[in-house]
Amino acid sequence: MFGDERCVCAIQRIGIGAKMSERFFPDGMPQPLADTTTLPFWEAAAEHRLVVQRCADCGQTRLPPSPVCAECQSDRSDWQEVSGLGEVYSFTIVHRPLAAEQSLPFVIAVISLEGSGGLRMISNIVGIAPEAVEIAMPVELVWEDMSETLAIPRFRPRS
Amino acid sequence: MSGRKACIVGVGETQYARWGKIGDVTEHALACQAIQRAVVDAGLSMKDVDGLASFAEDRNEATFLAAELGLPALRFANMVWLPGGGGGCAAVGNAAMAVETGQAEVVVVYRSLCQGQFFRFGTGGVDASAPPDPAPPTVQPANSLMLASMGFAMPYGLLMAAAAYALPTRRHMHLYGTRPEQLGLLAVTFREHASRNPRAVMGQKPMTLDDYFASPMIADPHRLFDCCLESDGACAVVVTTEERARDLARRSVEILASEQGAPQGYAFGPFTNANIADEIYATGGTEEMAKRLWGKAGLKPSDVDVAQIYDHFTGCVLMQVEDYGFCARGEGGAFIESGALKWNGGSLPTNTHGGSLSEAYIHGLNHVVEGVRSLRGESTSPVDGAEVCLVTSGACVPSSALVLGRK
Numbered sequence: 001m002f003g004d005e006r007c008v009c010a011i012q013r014i015g016i017g018a019k020m021s022e023r024f025f026p027d028g029m030p031q032p033l034a035d036t037t038t039l040p041f042w043e044a045a046a047e048h049r050l051v052v053q054r055c056a057d058c059g060q061t062r063l064p065p066s067p068v069c070a071e072c073q074s075d076r077s078d079w080q081e082v083s084g085l086g087e088v089y090s091f092t093i094v095h096r097p098l099a100a101e102q103s104l105p106f107v108i109a110v111i112s113l114e115g116s117g118g119l120r121m122i123s124n125i126v127g128i129a130p131e132a133v134e135i136a137m138p139v140e141l142v143w144e145d146m147s148e149t150l151a152i153p154r155f156r157p158r159s
Numbered sequence: 160m161s162g163r164k165a166c167i168v169g170v171g172e173t174q175y176a177r178w179g180k181i182g183d184v185t186e187h188a189l190a191c192q193a194i195q196r197a198v199v200d201a202g203l204s205m206k207d208v209d210g211l212a213s214f215a216e217d218r219n220e221a222t223f224l225a226a227e228l229g230l231p232a233l234r235f236a237n238m239v240w241l242p243g244g245g246g247g248c249a250a251v252g253n254a255a256m257a258v259e260t261g262q263a264e265v266v267v268v269y270r271s272l273c274q275g276q277f278f279r280f281g282t283g284g285v286d287a288s289a290p291p292d293p294a295p296p297t298v299q300p301a302n303s304l305m306l307a308s309m310g311f312a313m314p315y316g317l318l319m320a321a322a323a324y325a326l327p328t329r330r331h332m333h334l335y336g337t338r339p340e341q342l343g344l345l346a347v348t349f350r351e352h353a354s355r356n357p358r359a360v361m362g363q364k365p366m367t368l369d370d371y372f373a374s375p376m377i378a379d380p381h382r383l384f385d386c387c388l389e390s391d392g393a394c395a396v397v398v399t400t401e402e403r404a405r406d407l408a409r410r411s412v413e414i415l416a417s418e419q420g421a422p423q424g425y426a427f428g429p430f431t432n433a434n435i436a437d438e439i440y441a442t443g444g445t446e447e448m449a450k451r452l453w454g455k456a457g458l459k460p461s462d463v464d465v466a467q468i469y470d471h472f473t474g475c476v477l478m479q480v481e482d483y484g485f486c487a488r489g490e491g492g493a494f495i496e497s498g499a500l501k502w503n504g505g506s507l508p509t510n511t512h513g514g515s516l517s518e519a520y521i522h523g524l525n526h527v528v529e530g531v532r533s534l535r536g537e538s539t540s541p542v543d544g545a546e547v548c549l550v551t552s553g554a555c556v557p558s559s560a561l562v563l564g565r566k
Contacts, residue, residue, distance in 0.1 A: 025316070027296055028289070028292070029316060030285065030313035030314060030316065030318060031297065031299050032310045032313065033298075033301035033313065034307060034310050035300070037307065038301070038311075063311070063433070064307070064308055064311045064431070089330070089433075089440075090440070090441075091326070091329060092329060092378045092379055092381075093378070093379035094378045095375070095377055096287070096321075097287040098285055098318060099285075100287060100288060100289070102287070105379075108322055108378075110326055110429075111433075119433075119434055120434055121311070122312050122433045124316070135329070146295075146296040147297060149295065150295070152315075
């Protein structure tokens with residue numbers, strides 16, 4: 001398991017007291033859980049970089065991060081930053097809260113990420129009325145700083 | 160090893176109740192009661208039992224139950240590594256493998272749930288009314304592979320199964336024009352089946368399509384009545400050899416085929432994995448497995464007389480009837496609309512007990528129990544002359560299935 005020191009590094013990189021983003025969800029939302037394999041995703045997120053894991057040997061990308069490449073069995077990988085442009089692959093409008101004072105309903109979506117080698121990720125759609133969300137809608141990344149050490153990638157309609 | 164062909168000789172269950180209603184009996188005491196009843200139903204004694212099998216990270220460990228129940232020796236103790244409700248049929252399949260190889264003579268498969276004593280599955284274990292932790296939110300250590308994977312779902316509020324399985328269902332609606340009315344008809348059909356079943360938690364609560372549309376939206380397109388019940392209760396199934404079954408009073412039920420598993424790259428399915436192959440995202444993930452199952456059984460979908468299909472959510476049933484080949488991909492909605500799943504006159508009477516939507520949510524082992532009853536002619540919604548029954552376990556997760564035959 002990783003120690004606190006790696007999170008502290010992330011704080012130092014983004015700088016304590018950095019300007020906090022617009023907020024969409026309350027502090028009490030479930031927090032990410034990570035192990036040493038998946039932590040680099042969240043460390044990059046703290047720096048507002050959305051990354052996917054890429055096999056250093058065959059170039060195949062993958063999410064969530066995993067120890068070996070399922071294509072070529074290599075355990076060597078690096079991290080590729082993506083643009084944050086994407087489109088809605090599927091979604092659900094949720095009417096039950098996860099945390100106190102959460103505004104309802106909210107949208108959970110699967111986003112196809114441009115330039116990621118065909119990957120998708122689970123996230124939220126914000127900045128639009130939930131009933132207006134549609135599959136294939138173009139979206140763009142928006143970071144939500146939950147704290148000085150935790151930024152969550154969410155998506156909104158492309159401007 | 161023809162004499163060692165596995166069959167099911169007994170089934171049993173406790174009272175089924177709404178979640179939290181069984182608070183004065185422990186979950187393992189309930190498991191013991193279900194196992195006892197199934198063994199009595201088989202005409203066997205606990206002294207005959209030498210194996211126990213379960214699934215989905217069962218809290219009620221086989222080793223302790225074996226001691227509590229007085230098994231003379233525990234020769235087979237099995238847990239299926241398929242999360243959620245995907246492993247019920249696999250546990251029966253593993254029991255069958257154990258008796259066919261001679262590892263054990265009599266294996267009891269069991270499932271017990273007292274959600275009020277632990278947590279409600281439907282909430283994902285989150286108490287939204289709790290005050291937030293005063294510490295600033297940050298990344299927390301994951302102490303299991305499952306939790307590290309959940310780390311890519313949880314921060315977005317994806318913790319409820321109702322939301323997770325809305326994702327493939329919504330995509331199915333987008334691709335094929337599947338409509339809420341079709342999901343609603345499925346829920347209404349299973350409720351009607353439950354109305355004849357005295358064990359069904361919702362047996363006395365009729366449902367119309369208007370009631371369905373009036374039920375509150377949980378995770379669009381899932382309304383409350385698209386979601387299975389959350390129940391307390393236990394059930395059990397006794398597996399032994401045909402040779403042994405010949406001496407027993409009850410009509411035994413043949414296990415014609417059993418399959419289990421997940422497609423390549425599936426992991427836990429759409430709950431945590433957004434990168435399931437596009438061609439199987441809007442499916443139950445069980446199409447490949449279904450082909451293996453029919454091949455093993457030497458049967459085709461049209462040979463099935465009655466089906467017990469895992470119904471955690473209506474859309475997952477719709478996608479499974481396509482996966483198992485009862486209709487073409489994308490035609491599940493029309494298939495349901497045709498009345499195919501109805502006990503009275505449908506081409507594929509399904510969930511004759513009411514299913515998890517209306518009988519009880521015992522992680523689908525109650526579907527195996529009903530499969531056995533339907534072939535013994537003991538279902539409360541009997542299908543005349545039924546000889547072949549398909550039973551499936553949770554779809555949109557790694558899954559398993561059985562084809563049962565009347566002997």
